[in-house]
Amino acid sequence: MATVDQLSSQEAIALEDKHGAHNYHPLPVVLSKGEGVYVWDVEGKKYYDFLSAYSAVNQGHCHPRIVNAMTEQAKTLTLTSRAFYNDTLGPYEKYATEYFDFDKLLPMNTGAEAVETAIKLARKWAYEKKGVEEHEAQIIVCENNFHGRTTTIISFSNDEGARKNFGPYTPGFIKIPYDDVDALENALKSHKNIAGFLVEPIQGEAGVYTPADDYMRKAQALCNKHEVLFIADEIQTGIARTGGLLAVCGNCSCESHCEKQEDTYAQPDILILGKALSGGAYPVSAVLANDHIMEVIKPGQHGSTFGGNPIAGAVATAALEVVRDEHLIQNARKLGTIFREKMQEFVDSSSIATLVRGRGLLNAVVINDTEDSSTAWDICMALRDNGLLAKPTHGNIIRFAPPLVMNEKQLIECTDIIIKTLKQFEK
Structure with a gap:
């Protein structure tokens, strides 16, 4: 039969x-190559990637340092399971814990696995340390959250597309409005058995819903007051995407975790990472916490055959080095400001776009139509035809998240493409 590289898109x-x-509804474009901020389809057409695999490809497609780390490690040792030690996991754990300023790292593979790990860790801590x-x-979780699609995670989702006919659901979750400090405080006061507050610093899947600047800090303070673990899901928002090392870093643009943060900073008790932790080259996720939390996990109580494998350690270390060495935090902050300013100028006089929001290079434009309309999808199809790939979310919102290696000239060219395309849909 024909090989993949001989296939047409159709x-x-x-x-x-x-x-x-049929568990996805992809934009009809078939990609066969990626490099930096660009991807190519099987017919050879070149596109700007403005989704970055949902922020997994922060370091750009096929970054040579990450690919080299992966291929070199693959030549020597790929998997031992955790039945034995390997010579890449310890150095990776040391590097990552120092990078994010935590005592311990528990390695997993996918984002959903990492969220499940954090839930188990918080519950066990509550039983053994909090009483x-x-x-x-x-x-406690937030309405309109997106933390994955396992049975437990969809149990506290209010996305009926993800939930319907997958019950019975897992109990043990209290849902509150997002970006509502009073609601969090009331929940903490009303229930004595709270183990943790699981929250996305920015709700990406919900349409890049960006909370008040002080929401994370106030949430952390409330959690501390009530002896509840503050759990930050930074799978999509972390590792330079929002113009800080983490989204909970607020307005800090330092290149690594530090103690000299602005007053918007919130220190998670449990940090959940994935996606860009590997630069999109390999499934790598992690849960980080300090000793007094992580020590409740004993041998045999949690794990993964592939979690912490040698390739993952080599790839994740290289991916984090690229973020630091190429100043991707500062670049995301600078280009994100330019993007929102240029888009806001258009929105101010537009009839098709009503709002631009985001932080760093995680942004969204709200389309002037209902959630059940096809307008945002049609715009993304037109963007594709004009050489830029993006995807709608929640019907009338388009998320824009290019690789963080993009330069200013490329960003301005992309912004021009987006505005030109949106003008085609002006009413």
């Missing part, structure tokens, strides 16, 4: 449609 799409589960009666622990 043939590749038809194969997926026939032989693959909550077993099976009674509650975790």
Whole structure:
């Protein structure tokens, strides 16, 4: 049969449609190559990537340092399981814990696995350290959250597309409005068995919903007051994407974690990372916490055959080095400001776009139509035709998140493409 590189776009799409589960609705473009901020389809057309695999490719497609780390490690040792030690995991754990200023790292593979790990860790800490009666622990979450699609995670989602007909659901979660400090405080006061507050510093899947600048800091203070773990899901927002090392860093643009943060900074008790932790080259995720939390996990109580494998350690270390060495935090902050300023100028006089929001290079434009309309999808199709790839979320919102290696000239060219395309839909 024909090999993949000989397929046309239509043939590749038809194969997926026939032989693959229909659990995604991709934009109809078939990609075969990526480099930096660009991707190419099977017919050779070049596009700007403005999704970055949902912020997994912060360091750009096929970054040579990350690819080299992966291929060199793959030549020597790929997997031992955790039945034995390997010579890359310890150095990676040391580097990452110092990078983010935590005592311990628990390695996993995917973002959903990392969230599940954080939930288990918080519950076990509540029983063994806080004195909550077993099976009674509650975790506070936010409405319109997106933390993954495992059975437990969809149990506290209010996205009916992700939930319907997948029950029965896992109990133990209290849902409150996002960006509502009073609601958090009331929940903490009303329930004595709270183990943790699980929150995205910016709700990416919800349409890059960006909370008040002091929301994270106030949430952390409330958690501290009530002896509750503050759990930050930075799978999509972390590792330079929002113009700080982490989104909870607020307005700090330092190149690594430090103690000299502005008053918007919030220190998580548990930090969840994934996606850009590998630069999109390999499935790598991690949960970080200090000793008094992480020590509740004992041998045999949690793990993964692939978690902490040698390739993952080599890839993640290289990915974090690239963020620091190439000053991607500062670049995201600078280019994000330019993007929002240029888009705001358009929005001010536009009938098709009503709002631009975001932080760093995680941004969204709200389209002037209902959530059940096809307008945002149609705009993304037109963007594709004009050489830029983006994807709608929640019907009438388009998320824009290019690789952080983008330069100012490229960003301005992309902004011009976006504005030109949106003008085609002016009413």
